[in-house]
Amino acid sequence: MSIPFIDLKTQYRRVAAEVERGIQSVLMSGAYINGPEVARLEERLAGYCGTRYAVGCASGTDALMMALMALGVGPGDAVFCPPFTFMATAEVVALLGATPVFVDVDPVTYNIDPVRLDLAVRAVRAGDPSLHPLPQHAGTLTPKAVIPVDLFGLLADYAALLPVAAAHGLFVIEDAAQAFGATQEFSGAKRRACSYGQIGCTSFFPAKPLGCYGDGGMCFTDDPDLLELLRSVRVHGQGADKYQNVRLGITGRLDTMQAAVLLAKAEIFDDEVRLRQDVARRYAELLGALPGLTLPVVPQGNVSVYAQYSIQAESTAHRQELLDRLTKASVPSSIYYPVPLHLQPAFANLGYQPGSMPASEAVAARIFSIPMHPYLTAEAQQEIAKALAG
């Protein structure tokens, strides 16, 4: 028996009838673009996340791009983001001519460090890289926004982050591409991913916690003005009608077909989040006693959706040893992320050097991910644990 890294086929068997009914209905309707399923999904998921509005779009990357465009981010603006994340988080910033300013992560949660965020904003304001490592020419930038990432399914520390952002007048764009469905106790109440900040963004890429069968994404907001702006930039900056263009935009629509898929999958999503907790609990029992492994830490008050189950080895060599054992036992594994963004060739022009983001660099050198999905059986997990134990 081979263990899949993420088992989308088992999930499909569970939702097949509903998905096929939904797709059939879109096929028959002819409303392939902006069909009623899109608005239904927006309403449903806004309700789920506890925001007033949602705007479906073509991918998680487009969701981030549309958020930045709606907030008017452009050349001369500094946008703070963690370097230990997927490329898209900082890529969209640079694509719009703004400058990503990297802020190192907390070494335990892997999410952006609120104390360092404060330092980084002060450093940009003062044009002083001795306060915090900065990209080249950062002294001319205006601090504009922060993009906290909810990495591996765990929400960033919003109780600490939001006051820092507010004190510096930064917009908050939540990158919840990996955390749809995650919750955190915030001001005494449970609040879901995508509801923090002015705009929350998620992805429905098939491997994400709530995935469709292609590309898809969504923006969430409570602000009616931002809702209008997001809808406008989604379709070429349209104004009162389709052929009035009041700003630049993109082709960022969510396909009706994918909305139908997501409506079907939304029905089982809460159950899947629960199953993910069971899988994580079993991993903790099986792997907790193995020497040299640092398992995911979920701080009090949080529910992670474990987009990845990521473990730190003691060293790069120890990681290689573990990965080789997994390969020998035919257990798939992956490294998210081997190179932090400040050291990626695409961002070489920012002039960051190795050593400037020590926590991200240390994590990137030791982290690896093992199979994680709601349908992972206890037997498969025992096999994985046996392989890791060597």
Ligand SMILES: *Cc1c(COP(=O)(O)O)cnc(C)c1O
């Ligand atoms: C997947 C992902 C994205 C981008 O989502 P796509 O739908 O693939 O464009 C952005 N940020 C993070 C953290 C992601 O994991």
